[in-house]
Amino acid sequence: MPIHFPPLIAPSVLSADFSRMADEVAAVERAGADWLHLDVMDGHFVPNLSFGAQLIKALRPQSSLVFDVHLMMAPVDPFLEMFAEAGADHIHVHVEAGPHTHRTLQQIRALGVKPGVAICPATPAQALEEVLDLVDVILVMTVNPGFGGQKFLTSQLGKIRTLRRMAEATGRDIRIGVDGGVDIRTAALATEAGADMLVAGTSVYGQPDYERAIADLRGAARRAS
Numbered sequence: 001m002p003i004h005f006p007p008l009i010a011p012s013v014l015s016a017d018f019s020r021m022a023d024e025v026a027a028v029e030r031a032g033a034d035w036l037h038l039d040v041m042d043g044h045f046v047p048n049l050s051f052g053a054q055l056i057k058a059l060r061p062q063s064s065l066v067f068d069v070h071l072m073m074a075p076v077d078p079f080l081e082m083f084a085e086a087g088a089d090h091i092h093v094h095v096e097a098g099p100h101t102h103r104t105l106q107q108i109r110a111l112g113v114k115p116g117v118a119i120c121p122a123t124p125a126q127a128l129e130e131v132l133d134l135v136d137v138i139l140v141m142t143v144n145p146g147f148g149g150q151k152f153l154t155s156q157l158g159k160i161r162t163l164r165r166m167a168e169a170t171g172r173d174i175r176i177g178v179d180g181g182v183d184i185r186t187a188a189l190a191t192e193a194g195a196d197m198l199v200a201g202t203s204v205y206g207q208p209d210y211e212r213a214i215a216d217l218r219g220a221a222r223r224a225s
């Protein structure tokens with residue numbers, strides 16, 4: 001399966017104004033976002049707390065964007081149903097969050113949600129080898145998860161390339177998303193390496209004009225040569 005171009009842009013509401021969340025979601029939808037990225041942090045798997053399924057459930061009727069839910073939680077299995085019921089279209093779980101990623105991904109599919117697997121900077125691409133047949137999206141963390149506004153780790157570009165090759169070898173249509181520190185410069189690097197979905201928190205919600213910010217990210221992305 002070839003890489004999709006241009007990459008999808010998924011603004012992360014972690015950088016939105018939490019006091020006006022429904023308006024912030026509507027604003028990126030009007031501005032041309034493809035997906036909406038929702039970061040759930042448990043204060044255990046990552047050293048920060050964000051929000052849970054209740055917020056996602058409240059936002060669901062307000063938006064027709066694809067809800068791309070990134071669960072930074074361990075354990076995560078007891079909560080999958082809750083996020084599916086809240087309206088997640090995709091659920092990403094971390095390969096580092098427990099020993100049974102295979103079962104977790106099967107459970108997500110059985111709930112009628114698209115499964116994604118997220119991978120931290122310290123974890124090699126090969127850790128995903130045995131679960132690639134179960135996922136629709138791979139989420140490559142280009143920062144250590146837990147916070148928005150961090151610097152993109154260019155050390156992860158080789159992993160994006162390796163995962164693109166591994167994904168293509170399956171013959172399945174697997175998106176490769178990049179999450180953390182994506183801006184106009186790093187969007188180009190990530191896309192050249194094989195990403196076709198870009199999560200963008202600060203580089204959308206931190207800008208005065210969301211439409212311009214999303215168009216600029218899309219424009220900055222370059223096709224792999």
Ligand SMILES: O=C(CO)[C@@H](O)[C@H](O)COP(=O)(O)O
Pocket residue numbers: 012014015037039070143144145146147148149150179180181182199200201202203
């Ligand atoms: O999952 C995470 C952080 O753990 C991300 O989704 C961030 O929300 C991205 O924020 P920026 O790095 O784009 O500001």
Ligand SMILES: [Fe+2]
Pocket residue numbers: 012037038039070179199
């Ligand atoms: Fe995320």
